[in-house]
Amino acid sequence: MKEFDVYAYGVIASSELHLLSMAFPLPDGYAEIAESHFMTGGEALNSAIVLSRLGVSVQLDGNWIGDTPVGQRLLATIHHYGIDARRLRVEPGFAGVREIVFSDEHSRTIFGNYVDLLSTTRKWNIPQKADLAKARIVCVDPPFHAESALVGAYAVELGVPFVSIDCPFDQELSRAAAAVILSGEFRNRQYPQAELSELFAEYQQRAQGLVVFTVGDDAILYGRRESPIRQFKPYPVKVIDSAGAGDSFRAGVIYGMLQQWEDEQTIQYAAALAGLVCASFPGVLNSPTHAEVMRFIQAHSL
DSSP: OOSEEEEEEEOOEEEEEEEESSOOOOTTOOOOEEEEEEEEESHHHHHHHHHHHTTOOEEEEEBOEESSHHHHHHHHHHHHTTOBOTTOOEETTOOOOEEEEEEOSSOEEEEEOHHHHHHSSOOBOOOOHHHHHTEEEEEEOSTTHHHHHHHHHHHHHHTOOEEEESOOTTSHHHHSOSEEEEOHHHHHHHOTTOOHHHHHHHHHHHOSSEEEEOOTTSOEEEEOTTSOOEEEOOOOOOOSOOTTHHHHHHHHHHHHHHTTOOHHHHHHHHHHHHHHHHTSTTTTTTOOOHHHHHHHHHHTTO
16 A cells, blocks of 8 residues: 655745736836736646645655745645645755746746756755655656656656656656656757657657647647557636646646546546646646546536
8 A cells, every 4th residue: 555646756946926917028018917926836846736636645855945934835835735745855044946927818937046956056855765665656857867867767666657747758757757748848948940740759669658748729749659649639728827737737647647547538637637727826726626627528528
């Protein structure tokens, strides 16, 4: 019997989220702020919150938390969602990982200190193999270099399936994953000249598990080695806040894997979950329950 459904390792950040009532301004321009919220940031934390709202038990590990009022509020938020935070380190003298997000109906613009986090001294925990052994599925973010790779290696050694995001096709976090999800933002940055179907084939022929390309409002591409590329059109929703959409989609994929669903049902569920998160503000903290996701799917299947 496993102690947790999911062990999540990756980025944990505090966020100030500002919803604009008009488009994000040009330089020297102006935009009106309609709402402001304390929010969470970081792929691992956001996925953990969405999973917790679905009734999934999660242990969280990753970067250190600042010993500041903002850091203490972040830690209290993590506890509020019932996420196991026993490994999280509150570091004196560390400001923590922070971001400010401005969101309009069509875009989100992020200001943060992620470059400082990832390009200076290590400010994140070394994963513990014993923690992974307690989980049914592992969720891992790739930014933490050797430590992220170690999570993948531990998962393979223990026979625990893992889900990763946004890593090159020639890395083990992509090849050995039970599912790897690649965002359009990552693909445009990592492979700016690549044709979409050819790039998908590069991932597909190397991957042991499910490969998923999210493409904004366009069709989601997914498939496995030696199988045709399949597509799923995202659900039409009025986007209020797109922050956390990718993290929620990954949470949906993990949920489907926990239920041992077929790929088509898993992608459908993940798309519905991400759509509902985009249709609320702040989306991640108000992410839907499983019953709400199923009602949404049923309503759009009529």
